[in-house]
Amino acid sequence: MFQSVEISTDLNGLEPLLERLDWLIKQAISTLQTRKKAEEELQISWLQKIEISSEAITIQIRSDSPLAWLQNTFSLSSFDLDILVIALAPELDRQYEKIYAYLQDNMSSKRPTVDLVLNLLCSNIQNKLSRRKHFSNNSPLIYHHLLHLSSELTLLSAHLFLDSQVIRFLLHQPGLDSRLTICCQLLETTLFADTLSIEEDVQKKLQTLVKEDWQKQQPLLLYFQGNDGTGKRHTAQIIAKNLEVSLLVADFKKIVEDKAHFQDNVKLLWREAWFFNHLLYLDNFDILYLQENSILYQIFITELEKHRGITILAGVQNWIPTATGVKGVITVPFTIPESKKRRECWQKHLKTAQISIKDKDLDVLSNRFRLTPNQIADAVATAYNTARWQAISTKFSANEALENNSYLPKEIKLEFVDLCNAARAQSGHDLANLAQKITPKYTWDDIVL
Known part of the structure; x- marks a missing residue:
C-alpha cells in the first residue's frame, strides 16, 4: 500500500518495463517493414517471418515500487507485468496509440489487443498458444480485476483496458475512484480530539488497538453502535488522524440502491481503501438487516471475510453475530453520557x-x-x-x-x-x-x- 506521493525519476519503477516495451516495438516495426517488403518483392508468406528475440533487455524492478507490490500481492509473472505495461503505456503518452494502430494495421484500433500483445511478446505460434492462458478468467490479471477485456468475437480481437484503480495506484494519483463518488467521500483528517463521544480511556484503548493492527497489516472489524451518527464519524476521523491517513466514508443507503452491482461496488470500495492506504468507515450498516436486503447482507458478509484491512461499521442496532467466518468483532457503544x-x-x-x-x-x-x-x-x-x-x-x-x-x-x-x-x-x-x-x-x- 502506498500513499499519494510525487512521481519518482524512474516513473515509480515503471521505466525498465517501458524501455523494454519501446525496444519490442522497434523490433516489431522492423519486422513488420521487413515482412511487407518480402511479401511485395519476394512473395514470402507471413508464416516465414523473422522471429523477434526478447533477450536484449534485462528487467530489474525496484523492490519498493508499486509495480513490485502488485507482482508480489497478486502473484504476477514477468509476462503479466509486460501485459500490464503495454496496457498502461497509452496513459503515459498518446504516441503509443499511434504506434499500436500502426502495428495493428488499423488506425481506429488505438488500444492494444490480445493479438498485439502476443505479437510483441511471443516469438512463434507455439509460444502464442501457450501464453493465451494469461487472458483466461482464472488468470491473476483477469481474476483480480486488474485488467479488463472488451467483448469481441475472438480472444485475439479483444482490447485491453487496465482498471482505473490500478492506473491511479501505479501513477500515485490522489483522489477517489470516479465509480465510488456517488456513495463515498474521502475526508482528510484535520480534526482534533476536542469533543470526545466516548470515554477518554476507551478512546485511547481503541487508538492503541487500531494502530497496532494497522502496523501489522492484520484485519480488524469494529462496530460503532448507537444513535450518535456525528460522534461515531468524528471518532473515526480521530483514529484516522492518529494513523496519519485519510478516512474513506461510504454510505450503505446509497450502495444498496444499485443492487445489481452491489458486490462489485463493495469489492471496489475495499480495494480503494487497500490500495491507497485509507481507513474505511461504512455508515448505515443497519439497512442490510432489512428483509428486502437479506441477499445483499449475505454477499457483504462473504466479502467481509476476504478483506485484509481494518473496517469500521456504524449502525444503530446491536451487532448480530453471523454463522460464517466473521469473528472477533469489537462493538464500541456510543451511548448518551450520564x-x-x-x-x-x-x-x-x-x-x-x-x-x-x-x-x-x-x-x-x-x-x-x-x-x-x-x-x-x-x-x-x-x-x-x-x-x-x-x-x-x-x-x-x-x-x-x-x-x-x-x-x-x-x-x-x-x-x-x-x-x-x-x-x-x-x-x-x-x-x-x-x-x-x-x-x-x-x-x-x-x-x-
Whole structure:
C-alpha cells in the first residue's frame, strides 16, 4: 500500500518495463517493414517471418515500487507485468496509440489487443498458444480485476483496458475512484480530539488497538453502535488522524440502491481503501438487516471475510453475530453520557464560548436534555449565533448592519431560554426515526355502526 506521493525519476519503477516495451516495438516495426517488403518483392508468406528475440533487455524492478507490490500481492509473472505495461503505456503518452494502430494495421484500433500483445511478446505460434492462458478468467490479471477485456468475437480481437484503480495506484494519483463518488467521500483528517463521544480511556484503548493492527497489516472489524451518527464519524476521523491517513466514508443507503452491482461496488470500495492506504468507515450498516436486503447482507458478509484491512461499521442496532467466518468483532457503544458527564460537557463548551450561566440553569440543561457531546457542542454554538443574530436585529436595521463595521456589542447577551431552545432542537432530531409510516387498509365505508 502506498500513499499519494510525487512521481519518482524512474516513473515509480515503471521505466525498465517501458524501455523494454519501446525496444519490442522497434523490433516489431522492423519486422513488420521487413515482412511487407518480402511479401511485395519476394512473395514470402507471413508464416516465414523473422522471429523477434526478447533477450536484449534485462528487467530489474525496484523492490519498493508499486509495480513490485502488485507482482508480489497478486502473484504476477514477468509476462503479466509486460501485459500490464503495454496496457498502461497509452496513459503515459498518446504516441503509443499511434504506434499500436500502426502495428495493428488499423488506425481506429488505438488500444492494444490480445493479438498485439502476443505479437510483441511471443516469438512463434507455439509460444502464442501457450501464453493465451494469461487472458483466461482464472488468470491473476483477469481474476483480480486488474485488467479488463472488451467483448469481441475472438480472444485475439479483444482490447485491453487496465482498471482505473490500478492506473491511479501505479501513477500515485490522489483522489477517489470516479465509480465510488456517488456513495463515498474521502475526508482528510484535520480534526482534533476536542469533543470526545466516548470515554477518554476507551478512546485511547481503541487508538492503541487500531494502530497496532494497522502496523501489522492484520484485519480488524469494529462496530460503532448507537444513535450518535456525528460522534461515531468524528471518532473515526480521530483514529484516522492518529494513523496519519485519510478516512474513506461510504454510505450503505446509497450502495444498496444499485443492487445489481452491489458486490462489485463493495469489492471496489475495499480495494480503494487497500490500495491507497485509507481507513474505511461504512455508515448505515443497519439497512442490510432489512428483509428486502437479506441477499445483499449475505454477499457483504462473504466479502467481509476476504478483506485484509481494518473496517469500521456504524449502525444503530446491536451487532448480530453471523454463522460464517466473521469473528472477533469489537462493538464500541456510543451511548448518551450520564448527567454528570453531560454537565461537564455543557460547562466546557459554554466556557469556550465565553458564556456564563447560573449553576441551577446548568443543572437543568444537563438533567433535562439527554444529548451527546457533539449535540451539546452544536446546541451551544447554535444558541450563541442566535444571540448574535438577535443583537444585530435589535441594534440596527438591515441596511445599517451592512454599512456599520462595529454592529455587534462587545458582550453577547445570551438568555437561558436560547440554550433550552437549541438543546430542544437537538433532542428532537431522531424522533422521525421512531415513527413508522403505514398504509391504511380500511376506509370510512368499512366502519360498521
